[in-house]
Amino acid sequence: MARSRTTSPASGHAPASKRPADKGAASKTSKGWLKEHFDDPYVQRSWQDGYRSRASYKLLELDDKDRLFRAGMTVVDLGAAPGGWSQVAAEKVGAEGVVIASDLLEMDALAGVDFIQGDFTEDEILDAILAALGERPVDLVMSDMAPNMSGMAAIDQPQAMYLVELALDLAGQTLRPGGTFLAKVFQGEGFDEYLKTLRQRFTRVVTRKPGASRARSREVYLLAQGFRG
Numbered sequence: 001m002a003r004s005r006t007t008s009p010a011s012g013h014a015p016a017s018k019r020p021a022d023k024g025a026a027s028k029t030s031k032g033w034l035k036e037h038f039d040d041p042y043v044q045r046s047w048q049d050g051y052r053s054r055a056s057y058k059l060l061e062l063d064d065k066d067r068l069f070r071a072g073m074t075v076v077d078l079g080a081a082p083g084g085w086s087q088v089a090a091e092k093v094g095a096e097g098v099v100i101a102s103d104l105l106e107m108d109a110l111a112g113v114d115f116i117q118g119d120f121t122e123d124e125i126l127d128a129i130l131a132a133l134g135e136r137p138v139d140l141v142m143s144d145m146a147p148n149m150s151g152m153a154a155i156d157q158p159q160a161m162y163l164v165e166l167a168l169d170l171a172g173q174t175l176r177p178g179g180t181f182l183a184k185v186f187q188g189e190g191f192d193e194y195l196k197t198l199r200q201r202f203t204r205v206v207t208r209k210p211g212a213s214r215a216r217s218r219e220v221y222l223l224a225q226g227f228r229g
């Protein structure tokens, strides 16, 4: 069952647990997409460095700038597959740390990462994440979730906002006071209200656009530090 948020909806959109058919699938397999992918310097670096996705470099850049990680931290990684962020998180928190990762898709096992597969909009997946955490307060909740894009803003934007609103709900339930929340958010309807909500709940909120985030994408990363509890 899709769950409703505990925060007031920033965007006023209906829950959207069902994702539209991937109308971009044909174009994604086109020669143009493949060429862009293989020519991408971040993709090439990820092969050399052993990272599962180019997304790792976004998180590494954010960590360089904003010092997200410390050894021993407890981290929740939402929208984790194929695992680029989880790899970085597991390396950074080390053997004393905990990384709980979740995604709709399967993800190959990673040392130091506890993975829960399923739709984050479903109650049972939230419950499974909470059960994996037990009583442990969380230092960092991060969401790189993105719905399959139809190309129609009226469909895509509400779905994307719904996912980050649920991610913020989880952060509100699990973060220790002073903890950090990082989320990929798409600029569009609901963005400004979401940012306002973050500013109420955290002492410092900044917008980041890492080098590995494609310039044409409306995605930005909102980093909220100092959870007020």
Ligand SMILES: C[S@@+](CC[C@H](N)C(=O)[O-])C[C@H]1O[C@@H](n2cnc3c(N)ncnc32)[C@H](O)[C@@H]1O
Pocket: 052, 053, 055, 056, 078, 079, 080, 081, 082, 083, 084, 085, 086, 102, 103, 104, 105, 118, 119, 120, 121, 144, 145, 146, 147, 148, 163
């Ligand atoms: C950009 S990818 C994440 C890349 C990942 N951070 C990495 O470093 O490899 C976005 C992910 O969000 C996931 N996602 C989208 N909707 C979701 C949902 N409702 N529940 C769980 N995961 C979801 C997708 O399956 C996809 O794997």
